[in-house]
Amino acid sequence: MPHTVIEVSRSTLKRLPLYLHVLEDLHRQKQEYISCTALALKFDFGSIQVRKDLEVTGAEGTAKIGFRISDLIRNIKTFLGWHNVQDAFLVGAGNLGKALLGYRDFDLYGLNIVAVFDKDPAKIGTRIFDKEVMPVEKMPGLAARMHVNIGIVAVSAIAAQEVVNVMVASGIRAVWNFAPAPLEIPQGIILENARLTQSLAVLSNKLKCLLEEETKESVPCPM
C-alpha cells in the first residue's frame, strides 16, 4: 500500500491555531456543532478555505449540521502535535523571556517550558515564575537527561547564534527563535522564526498607504 503523502501548506498550518482558539471558546460555551460557514464568519476568508484546512486534519463533518467541535479540537491538536506536550528550554531571562514564561497558555499548545537559562551572572539563581534561572553551561547535561527537543531563543540578536550553537550541541531538535537575526543551523534541525518585525512590516506598509491615500487624493494602494 503506497503512502499517501499529505501536502500541508504553511498557510494552512498557520490558520489551524486560529480555528482552535475559536473552537475552544465555543466548546467552553457548550456549543456542540459548527459549520464551516459559521466558522468562517470569524475570519476574513471564506468557508471553502476553512473546509479545505480542516480536511487535512482528517476531520469529518455531517451535511446540514457541520462538524462536531470536540472532534475538530482533537483533530487539530493531534495534527499539530499539541496533544503530547513537548518540554522546552528557554534561553534568555530578559523581558521577553519573562513574558514567554508568563504565558501560561502554552500548555494548551503542546509546549512546556521546563528550564530557563541565561548568561548574565546577576540573573543566575533568581527565580521567574517559579523557575530557577541557570547558567547556559548547564544546558547540554540537562538536555540529554531530560530528553528536551525544543529550544526557545529569547536573547539579543548578537547572542543568538551562540545560543543556538549550544542548543544544537545539546541535542535540541527544534529551535524557536525570537531574536531578530538570521540564524545558521545544521541540516536536520528545525528552525522557526517568530519575527515581530515581519508583522510590523505589514502593519507599517498598510498604514503608510492609508495615510498617503488621505493626504494626496487618488494615490493607489496595494491591498
Added chain:
Amino acid sequence: MPHTVIEVSRSTLKRLPLYLHVLEDLHRQKQEYISCTALALKFDFGSIQVRKDLEVTGAEGTAKIGFRISDLIRNIKTFLGWHNVQDAFLVGAGNLGKALLGYRDFDLYGLNIVAVFDKDPAKIGTRIFDKEVMPVEKMPGLAARMHVNIGIVAVSAIAAQEVVNVMVASGIRAVWNFAPAPLEIPQGIILENARLTQSLAVLSNKLKCLLEEETKESVPCPM
C-alpha cells in the same frame, strides 16, 4: 497618466525586514555593495526571489556589482513607512507589555511607543522603562491631542476586544494585536495580528513529523 498600481504580496512584505537586518549588519561592517545572489545565501530561498522583492521598493542595481547597500536600506525603509517614525500607544503593562517596551530597536522600525495604559489600579502610576502607566480612560483624550495612529494590544484574550473598541473610538487607525483572540474592527481600520501560536504551530508540526519519521521508519512527512 494612469496610476501604476504596485501589487505587493504579503510574503514580499514579510521578507523585506529580513533583508533589512542583514543589510544593516553589512552596512555597519562598511560593505558598500551586495548582489542578490550573495544576499540570498543568507536565507533559504533563491536570488530571483530576492531580486523581485527588492524591485518593488524601487531599488536599482548595476550589472556585475549588484546594489548599493545604503540605497537598499533607504528604499526598504521608505517603502515600509519606517523612515517617518510613528507614535504608538501600548495597552497592557504585563510581561508582554514590558517586553515590548524594552525592545529598543522599534525606533529603527518606525515605531515609537509614547504611552502605556492599563486597567489594573495596582499598575497605574508605576513606571516601566521611564514611561508612566496610565488608566485606559485617558486614552481618547491623549490620542486626539498627540495624533497617535498605532495601538498595540498586549492584554489577555478576554480584555482584547474591549481595548480595541476604546482604541477605535480614540481615533487609532492601525491595531497591532498580540492577544490570542480574533478581533472585530470596523472597515477602514487596519488590524495586524502578531500571533505567536501560528509560528508555534509550524514548529510543532515539523517536530511531530521529524519524531514520527524516526520512530516508525518511512512515514511520509510534509515539507
Added chain:
DNA sequence: TCTTAATCGATATAATTCTATCGATAAAAC
C-alpha cells in the same frame, strides 16, 4: 411524507506566488 434549505465532499477553475530563462550591461581577466 414530501419538499426545502443548508452543508459537506470532491472536482474544476482562477489567482497568486515562485522559479527559470535570456538578452543586456558592466567589471575583471587575458
Added chain:
DNA sequence: GTTTTATCGATAGAATTATATCGATTAAGA
C-alpha cells in the same frame, strides 16, 4: 582591446494556493 564572467532586468513558465461549482446528504418545515 577583446574575451570572459557575474549580475541585473524583463519575460515566460511552473508550482502553489485560493476560490468557485456541483452533486450527495441530512435536518427541518410544509
